[in-house]
Amino acid sequence: MSIYTTKSGATSILKPFSGADRERAKTAAANKVRFATAKEKGLLESIRVAVEDGNFHFVQEFTYFIRESDLDDDEFLQVFTDARQIVHHLTPDFISLVEALMSLNWKNRDLVIIQAYTDFCVDVMVTHNRYLPIGLIKLIVHWIPADLDSADWVNGSPSERAHMDLKTIHDALNRILTAVPMSFDEVIDAITSKFPYFKKPSHVTAGYLFNVLWFIEYKPIFKELILQLVLQKLLVLDVNAPRDAIDVETGENQQPTVNHPIGHTLDICLLMLYKFFDEQCRIEPKSREESLSASQVFHMLLYLFNELLLPSHNIHHVQFVIFQVCGIRSVYWEGFLQMLWKKVQNPNASAIIRHTAVGYLSSFIARAKFLPLGTITFYLQELSKWAHSYIDDSDEYGQNCSLKANMVFFSVCQGIFYLIAFRASDLTRCKKDLLFLQSLQLSRLAMCHFNPLRYCLAPVATAFAGVTRTHQLAYCHTVLERNARRKLATVYGHDKSMSEEVLETIFPFDPYLLKLSKKYIEPIYLAYHDNETDVVQTVTLPNIRKRGDSEMIEDDEFIVADKRQKLLELSNSEEFDEDCHYGSSINLKK
Template identity: 25%
Template sequence: MPKFSTFDPQTMSTTMLTMNKNPPDSKVGEFLIPSMQAPRRSLTTRSSEMNYVAVLTETRATRSANEGFRLLLASAKHVVSGVKPHDVISPVTLLTELAKVTSLLDGYNEILVDELFKCNILALEDAILTCYLKLLVEMARSNSFYHGEVCRLLLRALTTIESEDAPEEKISQIHGSFQTMIKELPRFSESLLKQISRNLPFMTKSWQSQVHFYRSMLELVDYVPEEVSLEVLSRLIHKIIDLDCQCPKEEMVSEDDETQFSMETAEDHAVKEMKHSLGNTFDRLMEVFFEYIDRHVIDVDDLKRTYRKFLTVFDKFILSTYKCLHIQFLLLYICSKRPVITDHFIDFLWHKVQNPNTPVVFRQIAVYYLGSLLCRCSFIGVGTLKDSLLLMTRFLHSYVAQSSSAQSLTVDLSKHGTFYSVCQSVFYCIAFRHKEIIEGDDGLGYLQRLNLEQIVTSPLNPLKVISPAVGIHFANVTRHYQVVYCYAIFERNQRSALPMANPGNQKLDVYFPFDPYVLLRSKRFVEPIYREYVDHLKSSVDEDPEQNNNSSSDSDGEDDEDEEMVSTSLKSAAEKMFAYSVSPGFAH
């Protein structure tokens, strides 16, 4: 436009005369005085004619913002903030056009990208969200540098849902973008796994955000490649184990004491909140995992794939975590779906116990899992129990025979830890399910053929090392059926006990992983397949004391005296183990 450097009256007169002859909207008037020009075309109209390639190429080359780039940047801020300033490019147009030129979004143009990455995805309108996700996919296609940022942006959106109801349609669109990138971009999965680990919500975040995130990640597990699927599940389980370890049963039971022991239905559990904050979050996450398993049990092949994934995670993380309390019930729940799964899990555990190449601590934990599984699962019949006990007692007899031929046998937990752990599991199973064994075909004969007396009276003296609670219950059962008499051994162990520098090393660790489940909401999945402990011997005494007296009189009077000689301290230790929330879970 011409500019006047000096004031010229003659020129001004000519100008005014020209304006009088021509309307203000004519071409002549447009190029004379700016204040009297025709209305300027809006930036929005000009944006429809913008050459995005030229603008971005010039900006990248000159490393400076031209007028077109400033318009693009202002329009991007409108997409992020949702506040529309005067005259910007519409979000749909902007995102659609940028998706066509993603190869130019580097160098100085990254300022525009950084602005777009500040967007709250779930706050976008549906039409804008569709275009925005297409832009992210195109950016990932054009440059692998953006894989991590795109993953972070999408995962962050899933962790910001604070309401109980999730925007399902928008989440579905996010999963659609993930599926497209995973299918088309081979290296995208690597960035996805890294970002999942970094964006897992911290345990103190609201249960709503954690539930929605875990549910979305389990949905992702179903469509990613097999090896990636296992890695995603591993990261989720590994994170939730931390939460499990932060929720001791004693704390949760004490806070929910008013409702924990009341008679409630499954519907009551579904609406009840744990008073323990972390416990409530963990309870809801366990519910998410149980629901996921339920969706994969209709088809046998799908169930087997799911079982293999969870078994791999169990072997890698759960089995090696000291005293998990609840997360292992996911395996128990999967086993309840098909007998073949149960048999495989039992074989898996027993193989670990027998394998001499497995570290001793893992052999011990594996047999704890085996014993607890056999006792607590209502879907495991007495036939499977008897077969398992036969395998374990044969192992014990073989161990005693081999050890006695190699060296003099003495009580030594550090050397014979696996032997004592198998003993404790065998005694636990017999004390827990003796009634079913005896009522079966040739039940008493079966107990006698186990030759338990040879194990109990061996120089390794397992009753001195195992849990007092398990030992006393086992002694009551075997004395009742006149299979083994243990009280004389208890008393001898008490008399021979000597002060030691570190007496804790001479007692076996007590851990039965499937002890009572105390989470209120997710308990509805466990209750139908769970067996509670019942003291059948105490019940029989209450119902028919005369029969009990006759049974007792048949045994030697010397044994009665030995039973009464068991020290008060030993009984006190056993009573502590009977508590609801403490192993081995003989709950009264």
């Protein structure tokens, strides 16, 4: 009989009910329909019937009960106290029940209840490894801020309330991982699977990164794999926030901010990562153990640079992680430069990797404000020795001088030209410096049969020519003119605009555009300043008609004017200051 039926048989719909009576009736119905079986049997009895009789009906009812009801503290504590008593019976046959138990909201309850929940999780995962992935994900999912929680996350830092909630999560996770050391792979898989999609709001990705970095502070055994994952995820952000799409505006707090959504996310994440490495690698005179730990972190980062950053193409900001760390201690930048130089000289490495290593080497030496002059001259000398040796080993008349066949040589030459042009003020201060530059035999490099100036980026070649002419080290303008004519003649001969064969430029430490994280880079970063050398327009294209040119007279005025303008603009020494962009052109101006 319905609980709404009276003794007379008339239904309640025909009789007026007060609001209080109606609520009591609803509660009674809900208790009778939803909770009677679960409360009568309880967890212990439901499991006993399932184990002894093979009847899982009561277990299913209890599972529905805890999923749908809002347990008070006493009920919550009773459920988990009972669950710990029969944890050895909770085989994978009870996976739905265990998952429901782990899904209960426990974060904002009393410490006794949190302890009971954690104890159960530890027990069930130790007893049944099958539940490790489920249990870890149930904890790690709490690392992800909700889309509407941006007020609790300012530039990747949680509010006090959010931090207290997260501490509960991390304490529980720490207990579980200490008790279940074989969970290494499951932890990495869980953290990887829950990493937010790169288009998520900035506070979501940054909040998750905050928790990831927090995690490896108390579980350093995971440090290398977690940092590898972080760099991989930041690379995805980086390639989706190209330099030409990043625009800076003044935010509400009067601080400049990147208005590109993904660029803004990258900016906050790099700010957090720089802070992490600064704390990990900056040495205070405390103990030998801390010094060894910092060195281990650097070597870990150097390994990840080799594996992830060096082979990556078209990245703009993530590589500054190694730049920032190298600025902390001299032993770091010494190790970084040595690694790059070995990579350049390694004949077993691919040409593109060696070419990229030259770009990192020359860009780092040019931009690192903390490098002593002796280091700059050492690597200039080593690069020059290698280039001269390459020329000596070649056959001037039978050698294939194409870009593809000699990419590493042209890369080294461009690196030399770039460094001399960029660091001219440091390298020409006194007679001793000029004698050193003379010893590099720059004229031989520029004038050799390989003609490296032909393949260099035009602003680099022109700026180098201006510096060397001013200090009477080499005279390259004739070569630049000849190269310009050769390119134009090729275009005319095919009666269309042909692509010029130019070495792909990789100067990875071009000016830093992200505003929040820039505070870690700016103090150690050298911006380009015009060296005020006597550089003039070096490419002149006289209108000389040759025999046999009559067939292209009609098109000369249009093609020549267009091409001449392009080359004259590129050859202007000011372009060295204005057009240095990683991967396409160079812009040495901040």
